[in-house]
Amino acid sequence: MDVLEAIHNRRSVRFFKDQKVSDEIIFNALESALWAPSAGNVQDKEFIVVRNEEKIRKFVDICYDQTWVAKAPVIIVMVSRINLLRMKFGDRAEHYASLSAGMAVENLLLSITANGLQGTHVGLYDEDEVKRLLRIPEDRKVYSIIALGYSREETVVPKRVNLKAITFFDKHGRKWVKKVPRKTY
Template sequence: MKLMDALEGRRSVRRYDRRPVPESLVIELLRSAESAPSAGNLRARKYIVVGRPDLRKALALAAYGQEQVEEAPILIVILADFDRSRTRYGDRGYLYAILDASSAITCLLLAAFDAGLGACWNGAFDDQMVKDLLGYSEDLVPVGIISLGWPLESPPAPPRRSMEELVRWEME
């Protein structure tokens, strides 16, 4: 797939069929996520892959009942590793760790689309509930729960803001 087709064609997909996603494909997606840039190359991010139905159900509750989180056969929780980034960058490390995790998510979403999967970045969840369910250290902050599966919908492109509204040019 051409990059521009992936950029234009990727959508947030929230309905999936029950066919499993092979582990080898999940590993490929994680590799794609790790192709993302990273501040100082610290790669201040971690991944937790969840397939267990009981845990998906509990995470869906933590995500305020969002159905795609329970329905997806695979969830990938991406965490910012604040401690790792802070050791080099001090307070700015907080921002960098979140950006490291976010850039990885973007690559993962594009790779999922390229592989024919549907995926959605779920950012609305209760941090504490997610932490209690997954049990990681205090220095990790969840940035997204990515729900993944074979798509049962192809949503239309959402409206976009105009470039005039978004961009200021300072050329001369």
């Protein structure tokens, strides 16, 4: 699967098969996240791979009653050693940490997609509770919870807005009117 196919095949899946995910697939996904851009190449991220079923069940409450999370065979929590960014970028640290976390998450999701799995980035969670459960040091900031596994069913493809309606040419508001050949996936 090439990268464009992975981009288009990636879906936020919330129903998983009862099938083990190999360490190799997880490690490759983390490696993909590591190779995402990071501000100043600071590489502030850390990853916690959660397989323990009891702990995974606790994420339902942590994620404000998202019950589907309990069925994920693997949860990856991505945190930032944000102090490293503060030392280098001061007030811009939060902004940079957030942006590069997003890039790392997408790389991770594309990597698992290429290996036939799917996952969902969960952004709604109680950070203090995540830290308590996984004993994450106080100075870290939690940026992502990714619940992943083998998809149990074909997923509905959520619609996207019309690209031309949100793309401008040379200045905001000047519509992109040129015809461009587009590949379908």
